[in-house]
Amino acid sequence: MRIDIITIFPDYFAPLELSLIGKARAAGILDIRLHDLRSWTHDRHNTVDDTPYGGGPGMVMKPEPWGEALDAVAGAPEPGGAAGPGAVPRLVVPTPSGTPFTQERAKRLSEEPWLVFACGRYEGIDSRVAADAARRMPVEEVSIGDYVLAGGESATLVIVETVSRLLPGVLGNAESAVQDSFAAGAMENLLEGPVFTKPARWRDLEVPPVLLSGDHGAVDRWRRHEALRKTARNRPELLRALAEGGMAGLDRTD
Numbered sequence: 001m002r003i004d005i006i007t008i009f010p011d012y013f014a015p016l017e018l019s020l021i022g023k024a025r026a027a028g029i030l031d032i033r034l035h036d037l038r039s040w041t042h043d044r045h046n047t048v049d050d051t052p053y054g055g056g057p058g059m060v061m062k063p064e065p066w067g068e069a070l071d072a073v074a075g076a077p078e079p080g081g082a083a084g085p086g087a088v089p090r091l092v093v094p095t096p097s098g099t100p101f102t103q104e105r106a107k108r109l110s111e112e113p114w115l116v117f118a119c120g121r122y123e124g125i126d127s128r129v130a131a132d133a134a135r136r137m138p139v140e141e142v143s144i145g146d147y148v149l150a151g152g153e154s155a156t157l158v159i160v161e162t163v164s165r166l167l168p169g170v171l172g173n174a175e176s177a178v179q180d181s182f183a184a185g186a187m188e189n190l191l192e193g194p195v196f197t198k199p200a201r202w203r204d205l206e207v208p209p210v211l212l213s214g215d216h217g218a219v220d221r222w223r224r225h226e227a228l229r230k231t232a233r234n235r236p237e238l239l240r241a242l243a244e245g246g247m248a249g250l251d252r253t254d
């Protein structure tokens with residue numbers, strides 16, 4: 001997968017050099033490219049923002065730099081690149097006014113060959129930028145939650161990490177993704193229950209004996225029960241979705 005990130009703060013993405021994503025980039029599984037939006041400005045101050053039409057507080061990101069940046073970045077991919085010949089990227093625009101980012105959406109995005117992220121700042125990006133981009137590529141406005149960050153960079157880090165860990169070869173144990181909270185299948189609409197490792201007793205706290213029993217069926221049933229308890233306590237509305245799904249998740253042990 002190729003991922004392009006357009007931002008006025010490229011250094012914000014230093015964490016993408018680390019850990020699983022850093023290893024995946026080194027292995028060629030991920031081709032992540034950072035682009036400074038100011039590279040597409042032409043004035044001496046590298047201006048990327050201006051006052052909003054209609055008045056109001058703050059500044060809005062100007063359309064011209066974004067238009068030129070997306071033309072340059074999201075145009076025809078180079079021959080032999082990760083995106084493949086003739087590929088068209090999906091433009092992802094993090095914004096509080098977007099549609100919710102979920103594990104299911106992460107899975108769908110992980111199946112795309114090429115994603116371009118537009119990281120807004122200030123009061124956001126001139127709305128014509130997404131409208132113009134939509135003439136030549138799919139555009140998704142994505143919200144990572146009902147709160148407001150100072151810009152799209154943190155949201156892009158969240159989305160890139162969530163999507164990247166689902167790519168084949170990124171997680172050491174592909175099974176981990178299957179057991180994640182919210183993962184499609186047995187964990188859909190369920191939160192992951194408690195996890196334990198050695199020692200079996202720590203500060204007079206014991207690991208639940210079933211986990212030491214070697215009875216895999218009993219362990220699976222215990223884990224499902226604990227997932228249901230955690231979900232009922234922390235996210236009861238998810239149980240309603242589980243019930244509406246015909247209780248399919250309750251009797252699954254896969």
Ligand SMILES: OB(O)c1ccc2cc[nH]c2c1
Nearest residue numbers: 094095120121148149151152
């Ligand atoms: O909360 B967010 O996901 C978010 C995304 C983009 C911008 C741009 C300016 N503030 C933002 C907030």
